[in-house]
Amino acid sequence: MADSSPALPLKTRLLSFFLDWLVWGYVAYGVMYLLNHYWYTVHVDWYGTLTLPAWGWPLVVAGTLEMAALCRALGRSLGQRVWGLNVVSVSGARPRLGQRLRRAVVWSLTVPVQPAFAVLRRPLLHEVLSGTRLVPAPRASGTPARAALLTQWGVMSVFLAVFTIWLGWLIAEVNVPVLFERLRPVSTTRDARVPALRSGEATTLRVPATLAEARQVFTVTADPQGRVAESDTVNNTQRITLDLNASRPDLVIEAIIPRSWDRSRGLGQPFEVEVVVRNQGPADAGPFMVRLQTGETAYDAGVSALPGREAVSISYPVVLTTSPQVFTAIADVGNEVAESDATNNAQRLTLDLATAGPDLVISSITHSPLNPDLGRGQPVTLTVVVRNQGTADAGPFVVRTGWTETSRVVEMWRELGNPDFEYFLQPDPVFVRRGLSHSILNLMVVTIFMALLATVLGALFAFPVSFAGARNIMGFNAAGWAVYGLVRGFFNVFRSIETILWASVFAVWVGWGTFAGVLALTIHTIAALGKLYSEQVESIDPGPLEAVLAVGGSRWEVIRHAVIPQVIPSFWAFTLYRWDINVRMSTIIALVGGGGIGDMLFLYKDEGMWGKVGAVVICIVVVVWLMDYISGRLRERIT
Amino acid sequence: MTDAYLRIEDLTKVYERGQVVALRDLSFTVAKGEFLVVIGLSGSGKSTLLRCINRLIEPTRGKIVLDGVEITGLSPSRMRRVRRRIGMIFQQFNLIRRSTVIANTLTGRLGYMPTWKAMIGLFSQDDRERALENLARVGLREKAYVRADELSGGQQQRVGIARALMQDPELLLADEPVSALDPATSHSIMQYLEWMNRERGVTVLASLHFLSLARRYGTRIIALKDGQLVFDGPPKLIDNAKFKEIYGEDAEEVEVR
Numbered sequence: 001m002a003d004s005s006p007a008l009p010l011k012t013r014l015l016s017f018f019l020d021w022l023v024w025g026y027v028a029y030g031v032m033y034l035l036n037h038y039w040y041t042v043h044v045d046w047y048g049t050l051t052l053p054a055w056g057w058p059l060v061v062a063g064t065l066e067m068a069a070l071c072r073a074l075g076r077s078l079g080q081r082v083w084g085l086n087v088v089s090v091s092g093a094r095p096r097l098g099q100r101l102r103r104a105v106v107w108s109l110t111v112p113v114q115p116a117f118a119v120l121r122r123p124l125l126h127e128v129l130s131g132t133r134l135v136p137a138p139r140a141s142g143t144p145a146r147a148a149l150l151t152q153w154g155v156m157s158v159f160l161a162v163f164t165i166w167l168g169w170l171i172a173e174v175n176v177p178v179l180f181e182r183l184r185p186v187s188t189t190r191d192a193r194v195p196a197l198r199s200g201e202a203t204t205l206r207v208p209a210t211l212a213e214a215r216q217v218f219t220v221t222a223d224p225q226g227r228v229a230e231s232d233t234v235n236n237t238q239r240i241t242l243d244l245n246a247s248r249p250d251l252v253i254e255a256i257i258p259r260s261w262d263r264s265r266g267l268g269q270p271f272e273v274e275v276v277v278r279n280q281g282p283a284d285a286g287p288f289m290v291r292l293q294t295g296e297t298a299y300d301a302g303v304s305a306l307p308g309r310e311a312v313s314i315s316y317p318v319v320l321t322t323s324p325q326v327f328t329a330i331a332d333v334g335n336e337v338a339e340s341d342a343t344n345n346a347q348r349l350t351l352d353l354a355t356a357g358p359d360l361v362i363s364s365i366t367h368s369p370l371n372p373d374l375g376r377g378q379p380v381t382l383t384v385v386v387r388n389q390g391t392a393d394a395g396p397f398v399v400r401t402g403w404t405e406t407s408r409v410v411e412m413w414r415e416l417g418n419p420d421f422e423y424f425l426q427p428d429p430v431f432v433r434r435g436l437s438h439s440i441l442n443l444m445v446v447t448i449f450m451a452l453l454a455t456v457l458g459a460l461f462a463f464p465v466s467f468a469g470a471r472n473i474m475g476f477n478a479a480g481w482a483v484y485g486l487v488r489g490f491f492n493v494f495r496s497i498e499t500i501l502w503a504s505v506f507a508v509w510v511g512w513g514t515f516a517g518v519l520a521l522t523i524h525t526i527a528a529l530g531k532l533y534s535e536q537v538e539s540i541d542p543g544p545l546e547a548v549l550a551v552g553g554s555r556w557e558v559i560r561h562a563v564i565p566q567v568i569p570s571f572w573a574f575t576l577y578r579w580d581i582n583v584r585m586s587t588i589i590a591l592v593g594g595g596g597i598g599d600m601l602f603l604y605k606d607e608g609m610w611g612k613v614g615a616v617v618i619c620i621v622v623v624v625w626l627m628d629y630i631s632g633r634l635r636e637r638i639t
Numbered sequence: 640m641t642d643a644y645l646r647i648e649d650l651t652k653v654y655e656r657g658q659v660v661a662l663r664d665l666s667f668t669v670a671k672g673e674f675l676v677v678i679g680l681s682g683s684g685k686s687t688l689l690r691c692i693n694r695l696i697e698p699t700r701g702k703i704v705l706d707g708v709e710i711t712g713l714s715p716s717r718m719r720r721v722r723r724r725i726g727m728i729f730q731q732f733n734l735i736r737r738s739t740v741i742a743n744t745l746t747g748r749l750g751y752m753p754t755w756k757a758m759i760g761l762f763s764q765d766d767r768e769r770a771l772e773n774l775a776r777v778g779l780r781e782k783a784y785v786r787a788d789e790l791s792g793g794q795q796q797r798v799g800i801a802r803a804l805m806q807d808p809e810l811l812l813a814d815e816p817v818s819a820l821d822p823a824t825s826h827s828i829m830q831y832l833e834w835m836n837r838e839r840g841v842t843v844l845a846s847l848h849f850l851s852l853a854r855r856y857g858t859r860i861i862a863l864k865d866g867q868l869v870f871d872g873p874p875k876l877i878d879n880a881k882f883k884e885i886y887g888e889d890a891e892e893v894e895v896r
C-alpha cells in the first residue's frame with residue numbers, strides 16, 4: 001500500500017474540486033430557478049418563490065458534491081482539465097470503470113473524514129481502495145482520443161451552453177417579438193356614445209385627441225358597429241387632416257337636405273336638394289364649384305369665397321327618377337382649392353320611396369387651434385357634428401374617432417438614416433440660449449482635447465507611480481512591500497470604478513462640464529495605465545538590472561538605465577491604446593455630466609431629434625475611427 | 640597573508656527559500672594578476688560565489704576582503720564605489736536588447752558619474768570616445784549604433800566585455816561567460832579575457848563548465864562541490880581521479896578546441 005507517487009499539492013486538489021463543485025452549484029441554482037419559473041408559478045396557486053425547507057440545503061450540498069465527485073471519478077472533469085490533472089490507476093494505466101466507480105463510492109462514503117486524512121498526509125481512502133490516483137497529467141495527453149463531443153468535456157460544454165442560454169433568456173427577460181412589434185404603426189381610437197338622434201337633427205361631440213404627427217389624419221365614423229339600420233351605410237365616415245405647419249382650408253359637405261319632398265308623390269316629382277358646404281379648415285377658400293350628381297345628371301354651382309369655419313348653402317332643383325336614388329355632393333370638383341385634405345370632399349344621400357330609415361353622417365369636424373411651438377404630441381380637441389339625414393330616428397350608437405401614428409422606432413431609424421448636419425459648423429440656438437456656442441465641430445474638438453489631456457496627464461502620473469507598483473522594484477524590504485501593496489490596491493480599486501461613475505462623482509464635485517469629464521478620464525487612466533505599466537515592469541528581463549547594479553549603479557540608476565529602456569516601447573503602446581479608449585469614453589461621459597460632444601448627443605436624443613443624433617453619431621464614428629487608425633499605426637511603428 | 644589581493648574567509652550562503660546551503664565555509668585567496676577559474680557541477684555554487692564577491696548576493700556569514708578593504712560590512716554607497724572597479728560578465732550577457740550597442744557599453748561608466756547626470760543620461764564626450772575605443776578593441780566599432788538584439792551571441796558577449804572595460808576594472812568576475820556560445824566563439828571570448836588579464840593586469844575570476852577551457856586559460860583552478868572547495872591548485876594537477884571527484888564517477892571529459 002506504499003504510495004510512492006509525488007504527492008499532489010492539497011491546494012491544487014481542492015481548487016480543482018472547488019471548480020467542479022461550483023459548476024454543479026450553478027446547475028442547482030438554475031434548476032431551482034426553472035422549477036420556480038415553469039412549475040410553481042403554473043401549477044401552484046401561490047405567488048412567491050420556491051424556498052428550500054431547512055432539510056433541503058444539506059440535500060443540495062450533498063447532491064452537488066456527489067455530482068462533482070462522479071464527474072471527477074468517471075472521466076476528466078472541467079476542474080481536472082483546468083489544473084492539468086488526471087485519474088490513473090496505480091499502474092499508470094487508464095483506470096477500469098469498476099475502479100472509477102469504487103473511487104466515487106468510497107469518496108462519497110468517506111467525505112467527512114477526508115480532511116483528517118489530507119491534513120495528516122495519509123493516503124486518501126478512496127484512492128487506496130480503488131487503486132487509482134489523481135496525478136498531474138502531461139500536457140500532450142490532453143488530446144482527446146474519442147470524438148471531442150463524446151467526452152465529458154464536450155457533453156458538459158454543450159450542456160452548460162444550452163443551460164446558460166435557457167436560464168439567461170428567462171432571467172434577462174429576453175423578448176424577441178417586441179423587436180418586431182415596435183416596428184408596426186400604432187392605432188388609437190376614442191368612442192363617444194350618442195343615446196338617440198332624431199331624424200333631421202344633429203348633435204355635437206367634443207373628442208379629446210392627440211396630435212401625434214406633424215401632419216395627422218383623424219377619421220370619424222358614426223356607428224362603426226352597424227347597430228343602426230340605415231338607409232345608406234357607406235356614407236358614415238368623414239376625415240380631417242391636421243397639419244402643424246400649414247394652415248389650409250378644408251371643404252366638406254356638411255349636409256344634403258331634400259326640401260319639399262314627399263314620399264306619397266312618387267317618381268317623377270320635382271323637388272330641391274339643399275347642399276351645405278362647410279370650410280372646416282381655418283383658412284379661407286374660393287372660388288370653387290360644388291356639384292350635385294345623381295345618375296348621369298350633374299348640376300354645378302359656383303361659390304366665389306368661403307371663409308375658414310364658415311358654411312354656405314346651395315339649392316339644386318332636381319327630379320326623382322328612380323327609387324332608391326343616390327345623390328352625391330362634391331365640393332371643389334375642379335380641385336381649385338389647396339386643401340389640407342382633398343379626399344373628404346364628397347358626401348351622399350339615398351332617397352327611398354319604399355322604406356323610411358335613419359341615415360347617420362358626419363357633418364363636419366373642426367379642431368381647437370394648434371400651437372406650432374408645442375410641436376407633436378400636443379393635445380387637440382375635435383368638435384364633431386353628427387347628423388341623422390334619414391327619415392327615421394336613430395337609436396343609441398357610438399361615434400368613433402381614430403388616428404394612426406407611424407412607429408416611433410421606424411421614425412427613429414428613418415431619421416437616423418437621414419442625418420441633419422445643420423449645426424455642424426453653426427452653433428445650435430438651443431445652446432446659444434444658454435450662453436453656449438455648441439456646434440458639432442466645436443464640441444468634437446473639445447472632446448478630442450479632453451481625451452488627449454486625460455491621456456497625457458494620466459500617463460505622466462502613472463509613469464512614476466507604476467514603478468512603485470512593481471514587485472521586482474519594490475520587493476526588497478517590508479516598507480517596499482507596503483508601498484507596493486498600497487499602489488496596486490489603488491490601481492485595482494480605482495480601475496474597477498468605471499470612468500462613467502467617476503464622471504458622476506466629479507460632476508457633483510466640480511459641477512457639470514468638461515472639467516469633471518477630464519478629471520474622471522484622468523483618474524481612470526492613471527489607474528488603468530498604472531496597472532498595465534506595473535505589470536510590464538514586472539515582466540522585464542532581470543539580467544540588465546543585475547548588470548547595472550554590478551557596475552556600481554544605484555537603485556535609481558537601475559531604474560533609469562535597465563528598467564526604463566526595456567519598458568518604454570510597451571509603455572508607448574499602452575498609452576496609445578488608452579488614448580483610443582479615452583476618445584471613445586469622452587464621447588459618452590456627458591451622459592452623467594462629463595461634457596463634450598455627448599452634451600449635444602444626449603440632448604438631441606432626449607428631444608427625439610434623431611436626425612441630429614444621426615449627424616453627431618456619424619461625426620463620432622469618423623473621429624473614433626480616425627483616432628483608432630492613427631494610434632494603431634503608431635503602435636505598429638513602435639513595437 | 641596580507642599580500643593577497645582578494646581574501647575569502649569562511650564564506651557561507653544559505654538561501655532562505657528552500658533552505659539551500661549554496662556555499663559552505665569557503666576560504667581561499669587570490670593574488671593580484673591571477674586568472675582564477677572556478678569549476679564545478681551545475682548547482683555547486685559557482686554563480687553564488689561570484690555574486691557574493693560584489694555582493695549582488697548578500698553572504699550569510701564570512702568575510703570578503705578586497706585589496707585590504709572588508710567588503711562584507713560596507714554601506715550601500717561605499718559598496719557602489721567598490722563595485723565600479725569590479726567588472727562582471729554574464730552567461731546571458733545581460734544587455735538591454737532594445738538599446739544600441741554604444742548605449743549598453745556606456746552603462747559601464749554609471750558608477751563614475753554623479754547621479755543627476757546618470758539620471759538624464761548625460762554621458763561626457765570623453766566617455767563616448769572611450770566607449771567607441773573599447774568597442775573597437777572588441778572589434779565592434781562599426782556596430783556601435785546597432786540594436787543589441789541584432790547581434791550574434793558572441794558579439795553580444797563582446798559588448799559585455801566592452802561594458803566591463805568601461806569600468807577600468809581591477810577585478811573581473813565572469814560567470815560562465817561562454818556557456819551560451821559555440822566552441823570557436825568561446826575561444827575568441829576567452830582570449831579577450833586573457834588579454835585583459837595579461838595586458839591590463841586585471842585579476843580574473845571566471846567560472847567555466849569545460850575543464851579544457853579552464854586548463855587552457857586559467858593560471859589556477861579551484862573546484863567547488865556542494866558549496867565546498869574540493870580542489871585548489873594549478874591546472875596541471877587535475878588528473879583523472881581529481882576529475883572524477885569533482886564531476887562524479889560517470890563523468891567523461893570532453894574537450895573544447
Ligand SMILES: Nc1ncnc2c1ncn2[C@@H]1O[C@H](COP(=O)(O)OP(=O)(O)OP(=O)(O)O)[C@@H](O)[C@H]1O
Nearest residue numbers: 654656657659661680681682683684685686687688
Ligand atoms: N535565488 C535562489 N534561491 C534559492 N536557492 C538558490 C537560488 N539561487 C541558487 N540557488 C541554489 O543554490 C545552489 C547553488 O546555485 P548556483 O546558481 O550558485 O550554482 P552554479 O554552480 O552556478 O550552477 P550552474 O552551473 O547551473 O549555474 C543550487 O542548489 C541552487 O538551487
Ligand SMILES: [Mg+2]
Nearest residue numbers: 685686687815
Ligand atoms: Mg551558475
